[in-house]
Every structure is written in C-alpha cells, then in structure tokens.
Amino acid sequence: MFSEEDITTSFYNLLEGVMRLYKLLPDGRRQIVGFALSGDFLGMNISGRHNFSADAIGTVTVCQFAKAPFGRFIEGRPHLLRRINELAIRELSQARDHMVLLGRRSAEEKVATFLLGWRERLVSLKGSSDMVPLPMSRQDIADYLGLTIETVSRTFTKLERDGVIEIIHGGISLLDPARVEALAAA
Amino acid sequence: MFSEEDITTSFYNLLEGVMRLYKLLPDGRRQIVGFALSGDFLGMNISGRHNFSADAIGTVTVCQFAKAPFGRFIEGRPHLLRRINELAIRELSQARDHMVLLGRRSAEEKVATFLLGWRERLVSLKGSSDMVPLPMSRQDIADYLGLTIETVSRTFTKLERDGVIEIIHGGISLLDPARVEALAAA
DNA sequence: CGAATCGTTGAAAGCAGTCAACTAGGGTGG
DNA sequence: CCACCCTAGTTGACTGCTTTCAACGATTCG
Known part of the structure; x- marks a missing residue:
C-alpha cells in the first residue's frame, strides 16, 4: 500500500x-x-x-x-x-x-490482552460475540505482540488445553471470557 | 504531579x-x-x-x-x-x-539506542557532546526500556568493559560514538 | 496428487529475570 | 568529624521464559 x-x-x-x-x-x-x-x-x-x-x-x-x-x-x-x-x-x-x-507483560498476558482488545474493536463493527475472527496470520500477531510465531501458537494451545478458548479455523472462540480477562490482568 | x-x-x-x-x-x-x-x-x-x-x-x-x-x-x-x-x-x-x-530489540540494542536518543534530545538544549548526563535512575531507564535494573546495569558495565562508554557519576561518556551507533543497529 | 504455505509441536539453547549479597555515595545525628 | 544508615547501583549464581532450530501436520491451490 x-x-x-x-x-x-x-x-x-x-x-x-x-x-x-x-x-x-x-x-x-x-x-x-x-x-x-x-x-x-x-x-x-x-x-x-x-x-x-x-x-x-x-x-x-x-x-x-x-x-x-x-x-x-x-x-x-x-x-x-x-x-x-x-x-x-x-x-x-x-x-x-x-x-x-x-515492555511489561508476559506472553500469556499479551495474547489474552490482544484477544480481548481485538474483540472489543470488532464490537462496534459486528456486534459483541465470544467468537473472535482473526484475519491476520500468526506471524502478524507475533510481530504485534513482540513474540515469535511459535510462542503465539504455544500460548493459544495452552489456553485451549486450559479450557479458556477454542481454536477455530480463522479465529478463536472465547469459552470463558472472564478467565481471559483475568489472564490479561487488566 | x-x-x-x-x-x-x-x-x-x-x-x-x-x-x-x-x-x-x-x-x-x-x-x-x-x-x-x-x-x-x-x-x-x-x-x-x-x-x-x-x-x-x-x-x-x-x-x-x-x-x-x-x-x-x-x-x-x-x-x-x-x-x-x-x-x-x-x-x-x-x-x-x-x-x-x-518489541524487537535486544537489551544491548535498547541501551545503546537509548543513549543515542537521549543524547540527541539534549543536543538542541545543551549542544552536542559525548558526555551524556542521565538525571533519571537505573530503575527509570529499565522501566523505559522494558528491562530490569540489573540488566541495565550489566549492559552498561559490558559496554564499559568493551571500551565503548565510560560510566560517570550522573551520566555516561561515549568513548566510541560510532560503535554505540553500530550496537544500536539503526 | 504434489507443492507450497501456514500452523503446531518438541527439544535444546540462550537471553534476560530473579534472588541475594555486596559496594559506594550522601545525608544525618551524635 | 566520624559513625551510622539509607538508598542507588553493581555483581554473582541460578532459574526460567521465550527463542531457536527442526520436524511434523494441515490446508489450499495449481
């Protein structure tokens, strides 16, 4: 562009x-x-x-x-x-x-914060939903959060194992939004 | 304030x-x-x-x-x-x-970049000099660079051992500004 | 069906963080 | 004036989170 x-x-x-x-x-x-x-x-x-x-x-x-x-x-x-x-x-x-x-957040906090922030931005466009579409690649997310692609992937998987989210093709479903907010730590 | x-x-x-x-x-x-x-x-x-x-x-x-x-x-x-x-x-x-x-720089790059940036800002106020006064504490520098106080301290001493800077009371002297710029990597 | 890209997973390494001890000034009060 | 203390800074040993390197799995597209 x-x-x-x-x-x-x-x-x-x-x-x-x-x-x-x-x-x-x-x-x-x-x-x-x-x-x-x-x-x-x-x-x-x-x-x-x-x-x-x-x-x-x-x-x-x-x-x-x-x-x-x-x-x-x-x-x-x-x-x-x-x-x-x-x-x-x-x-x-x-x-x-x-x-x-x-500068000050851990990988897990970064990912959780990102999911919530991204969802929040979509609210005004598409309405509120626990399904968060992620049109960008893992590399994009990593470069946004100051992490590597592998760490992003691993963190998603960990959150899924913990039953907090579900990894959908093309996005993430927040199974337990409250817990995601807790992980984001404000 | x-x-x-x-x-x-x-x-x-x-x-x-x-x-x-x-x-x-x-x-x-x-x-x-x-x-x-x-x-x-x-x-x-x-x-x-x-x-x-x-x-x-x-x-x-x-x-x-x-x-x-x-x-x-x-x-x-x-x-x-x-x-x-x-x-x-x-x-x-x-x-x-x-x-x-x-998000993307190493501790050494952060410190070097900080020194150059800070010096640059002082140029317009006090004129150019290889002596860079640092009125803020190491904790302040650490919190600015997304590091810990120990890492900042260690990085300074490493740069001093390498002959790139000299740690003065209340500031840093750039012994080899060109090398500092090289470490800042842009 | 095969190639290519994207994403996941594992094992190992490394950079920065944590914990802790020590040093150096700077200020205060005896 | 000196002893003391308090804070800031340095240094060391160790831990651990994230990265790196590498292989594997999944999906898309020609």
Missing part, C-alpha cells in the same frame, strides 16, 4: 477490510504498530513522510484523499481539525497502552 | 527540568512511556483524562494553562491548533519507534 519512506501526498480512510501498520528494522525484524479496521484513518500526517508502512490483510476498500486539496478544505473548518486532533490523541493513548504491553 | 485518572483541567509546558511519563499495571509494574524535557508540552488532551501519569525527576519549572480558557483562546487560531496537531503526530511517531524498540 505505502511504506515508511513515501512522501505523504494522500490520506486514506479504510472503508472495508483490515490492514497492518508496521515498522521494519534494517535487518528485517518487524514490529506491527497496529491494525486498521473499517472507519480508521491512515496517514494523518499533515506534511512529511509516513512514519510506518501499511499493507492489506486480504482485500480492502479505501477512500483516498489528496493531501493538498484536503488541507485547503480543512482550512476553514476548525472543528474538523479538532476532530482529527482527537483522533491523533486517541491513537497516542493506544500506542502508550501498547508500550506497556510490549 | 498528576496521575492517569485525573481529569485534565490543565496543560503544562515544561520550562526547566526533566519529568518521567509512565503507566502502571494494577500489580505495580511500570512502563515509562517517555521523558519530558524543557519545552515539551504535557497533557495535550483537549478533553477527558490524562492517559498517563507524570512526575518530576529532580526539580522542575512548569507553566500551567487552565484548559477551558486555553481552549477558548485557541478557538480562533487554527494555525495554533495545527501546531498542536503536528506535535501530537510527532509524539505518535516517537511512540511507534519506541514500540519497535520494546
């Missing part, structure tokens, strides 16, 4: 589908900084470059805004700028929460 | 000194999400609560703005709002960089 070095000439509004947002180290290590869902804005950078790369997981529909005219459009509408600002603040808050997860 | 739950009734501009910005898990684990230096803004949340706690490292001088009047003041000044927005975007970018560090 676009990568970190690209000059931002456009914003995007994700209308449908899922995207991964990530950064790469020179040696190829990847950290996924977030997943984008329907309704999310990408590339709010008014000027300059993107600070992350993004690509689609499956098929996506995006609405592209050329930056320049959008900038002019926004000029006379401070409430809109304010809205954008609040969006940035919210993302910043999420980013900080994720820092706590990456 | 203020904590995560506080309703934000004020912004702050840090005029002098250093502050740590952090989040706590219920069990007391701490993740420092950033350090604030002279000139930095705190609590850009237009409305709602702070999403992190903050307190001073040593003595600080801050300029406090009441939120409400400041909000009115900003009303007719879209360029200022825009400025605030760019600040938020920059912080977001830094937050994402730090995610990469927390």
Whole structure:
C-alpha cells in the first residue's frame, strides 16, 4: 500500500477490510504498530513522510484523499481539525497502552490482552460475540505482540488445553471470557 | 504531579527540568512511556483524562494553562491548533519507534539506542557532546526500556568493559560514538 | 496428487529475570 | 568529624521464559 519512506501526498480512510501498520528494522525484524479496521484513518500526517508502512490483510476498500486539496478544505473548518486532533490523541493513548504491553507483560498476558482488545474493536463493527475472527496470520500477531510465531501458537494451545478458548479455523472462540480477562490482568 | 485518572483541567509546558511519563499495571509494574524535557508540552488532551501519569525527576519549572480558557483562546487560531496537531503526530511517531524498540530489540540494542536518543534530545538544549548526563535512575531507564535494573546495569558495565562508554557519576561518556551507533543497529 | 504455505509441536539453547549479597555515595545525628 | 544508615547501583549464581532450530501436520491451490 505505502511504506515508511513515501512522501505523504494522500490520506486514506479504510472503508472495508483490515490492514497492518508496521515498522521494519534494517535487518528485517518487524514490529506491527497496529491494525486498521473499517472507519480508521491512515496517514494523518499533515506534511512529511509516513512514519510506518501499511499493507492489506486480504482485500480492502479505501477512500483516498489528496493531501493538498484536503488541507485547503480543512482550512476553514476548525472543528474538523479538532476532530482529527482527537483522533491523533486517541491513537497516542493506544500506542502508550501498547508500550506497556510490549515492555511489561508476559506472553500469556499479551495474547489474552490482544484477544480481548481485538474483540472489543470488532464490537462496534459486528456486534459483541465470544467468537473472535482473526484475519491476520500468526506471524502478524507475533510481530504485534513482540513474540515469535511459535510462542503465539504455544500460548493459544495452552489456553485451549486450559479450557479458556477454542481454536477455530480463522479465529478463536472465547469459552470463558472472564478467565481471559483475568489472564490479561487488566 | 498528576496521575492517569485525573481529569485534565490543565496543560503544562515544561520550562526547566526533566519529568518521567509512565503507566502502571494494577500489580505495580511500570512502563515509562517517555521523558519530558524543557519545552515539551504535557497533557495535550483537549478533553477527558490524562492517559498517563507524570512526575518530576529532580526539580522542575512548569507553566500551567487552565484548559477551558486555553481552549477558548485557541478557538480562533487554527494555525495554533495545527501546531498542536503536528506535535501530537510527532509524539505518535516517537511512540511507534519506541514500540519497535520494546518489541524487537535486544537489551544491548535498547541501551545503546537509548543513549543515542537521549543524547540527541539534549543536543538542541545543551549542544552536542559525548558526555551524556542521565538525571533519571537505573530503575527509570529499565522501566523505559522494558528491562530490569540489573540488566541495565550489566549492559552498561559490558559496554564499559568493551571500551565503548565510560560510566560517570550522573551520566555516561561515549568513548566510541560510532560503535554505540553500530550496537544500536539503526 | 504434489507443492507450497501456514500452523503446531518438541527439544535444546540462550537471553534476560530473579534472588541475594555486596559496594559506594550522601545525608544525618551524635 | 566520624559513625551510622539509607538508598542507588553493581555483581554473582541460578532459574526460567521465550527463542531457536527442526520436524511434523494441515490446508489450499495449481
């Protein structure tokens, strides 16, 4: 879709589908900084470059805004700028929460927290459910949580053995949501 | 200074000194999400609560703005709002960089990256120097890098044994900045 | 049906964490 | 002025969680 070095000439509004947002180290290590869902804005950078790369997981529909005219459009509408600002603040808050997860949580806590967080995000789109679809790969989840693919897999299996979740093709079913929350430890 | 739950009734501009910005898990684990230096803004949340706690490292001088009047003041000044927005975007970018560090870097890379980053931030305030003052404690550094105090200490001594840095009281001297950069691996 | 990709599982290694002892300053009170 | 204490930092020994390496299983697609 676009990568970190690209000059931002456009914003995007994700209308449908899922995207991964990530950064790469020179040696190829990847950290996924977030997943984008329907309704999310990408590339709010008014000027300059993107600070992350993004690509689609499956098929996506995006609405592209050329930056320049959008900038002019926004000029006379401070409430809109304010809205954008609040969006940035919210993302910043999420980013900080994720820092706590990456720096201070165990593998099991990471996975449990991820499942709950992902489910929560889907609530507003598809309604609440104990069935949590996971369109992204294990590698994506690992790179999001700062783990390896094997640890993610093992943790899922452990949670399943403990009767907390059930591994479904394409997702996870929360058999005991309360216990998942307990494992997430806030 | 203020904590995560506080309703934000004020912004702050840090005029002098250093502050740590952090989040706590219920069990007391701490993740420092950033350090604030002279000139930095705190609590850009237009409305709602702070999403992190903050307190001073040593003595600080801050300029406090009441939120409400400041909000009115900003009303007719879209360029200022825009400025605030760019600040938020920059912080977001830094937050994402730090995610990469927390999720994908080794202890040595973390420490080296931290030293370089901290030095870089001090450049604009005190000018460039190979002597990097560290006003924060080892515990603060550990909580910033997602490590333990012991690992931070051991990593410093390893770097010193390797002749890359020298541990000074109250800071670190970069004996071989190029090698530190190599260890930071980007 | 075979190839390729993704995910799971096992065994072993290693990096960072834990526990604990020790050292070095810095401040305080006798 | 010195003895004491208290905190911050260092170091060592050991543990253990996560990674690494490797093989295996499952699903998809040509």
